[in-house]
Amino acid sequence: MAFFEVDQLSLSFGGVRAVRDVSFEVAQGEVFAIIGPNGAGKTSVFNLITRVFDASAGSVRLLGREITGVARHDVVRHGIARTFQNIELFEGATVLDNLMLGRHCAPHGSLLAQLFDLPVVRRAETATREVVEDVIALLDLAPHRMSLVAGLPYGIRKIVELGRALVAGPKLLLLDEPASGLNPEETHELAHWIRDISDALGITVVMVEHDMSLVSAVADRVLVMEQGQVLTSGTPAEVQSDPRVIAAYLGA
Ligand SMILES: Nc1ncnc2c1ncn2[C@@H]1O[C@H](COP(=O)(O)OP(=O)(O)OP(=O)(O)O)[C@@H](O)[C@H]1O
Structure with missing residues (x-):
């Protein structure tokens, strides 16, 4: 059984077949990138995995468990952020509050337990705080802890968003264009964090990304999409030298 499997996934918007029979597998601990020209269907694949859209066909399984029937708000409970x-x-809201909210899916005891402020609820809150503090330390967010998100530079806000996904304690982390809007130095830093998330925390990462410097730096394998379909897959070096991939990007 593969850690994460996408099998024959399809999605249509009216006459547009945004995703057509897309299949791939990701191993536990892997950093897996999905690339392709604009409109290739990459974000649609993420939206199918996270149940924003219903698939017209196909399945998505994490650790053998079917995700395609799960309610959208329950996807995170199934280990996907x-x-x-x-x-x-x-x-x-502040950075701290945004991160605490990222943990809201964690169980905090029954409603009665919450109303009477029972120890089970207080223990859960302490655990939440500990996870949030670990993420703040991991991503060097301590200087921004009490800052309002609205006042932060774009690059920091992107890291806060990454942190918010991490505090949910996912087994699988989906990153949609994490490098977009970042300068080369910030992108370089992001590459270190993605490797840490994979190597130190053991979280499997699937990312959609246009920035090939980031893909080459962090991805173990790359899936290339074009017009809703899988064009090819391989290591970053293999796909970048594939004439079909070059032609797809040139619109040939
Ligand atoms: N909500 C929607 N309604 C109608 N068509 C959509 C919708 N979302 C995406 N599409 C269409 O589906 C196709 C795939 O779009 P998608 O956003 O998944 O591509 P992408 O590879 O993520 O592109 P980009 O790199 O530009 O973000 C495109 O033709 C797009 O216009």
């Missing part, structure tokens, strides 16, 4: 192409944070 994601970041978005356009940052989705609470702008008027």
Whole structure:
């Protein structure tokens, strides 16, 4: 059984077949990148995995468990967290509060236990705080802990979003264009964090990315999509030298 399997996944918007029979497998601990020209269907694949859209056909399995029937708000409980192409944070809240909210899916005891402030709830809150503090330390966010997200530079906000996905304690982390809007130095730093997330925390990463410097630096394997379909897959070096991939990017 593969750690994560996408099997014959398809999605249509009216007449547009955004995703067509897409299949791939990701091993535990791998950093796996999905690349392809604009409109290739990469974000649609993420939206199918995270149940934003219903697949017209196919299946998605994490550790053998079917995800395609899970409610959207329950996907994170099944071990899958994601970041978005356009940052989705609470702008008027602090970094700390945004990170605490990322943990809201963790069980905090029954409603009665919460109403009476029982020890089980307090223990859960302490555990949440510990996880959040670990993520703040891992991503060097301590200087920004009490800052409002709205006032932070774009590059820091992207890292906060990464942190918010991490505090959910995912087995599988989906990153949608994590390097977009970052300068080369920030992208270089991001590469270190992605490797740490994979190597030190053992979290499997699947990312959609256009920046080939990041893909080459962190990805173990790359899936190339074109017009909703899988064009090829391989190591970053293999796919970059593949004439079919070069032609797809040149629009040939
Ligand atoms: N909500 C939607 N409604 C209708 N069509 C959509 C929708 N989302 C995506 N599409 C179409 O599906 C196809 C795949 O889009 P998708 O955003 O998945 O591609 P992508 O590879 O992520 O592109 P990019 O790199 O530009 O983000 C495109 O033709 C797009 O116009």
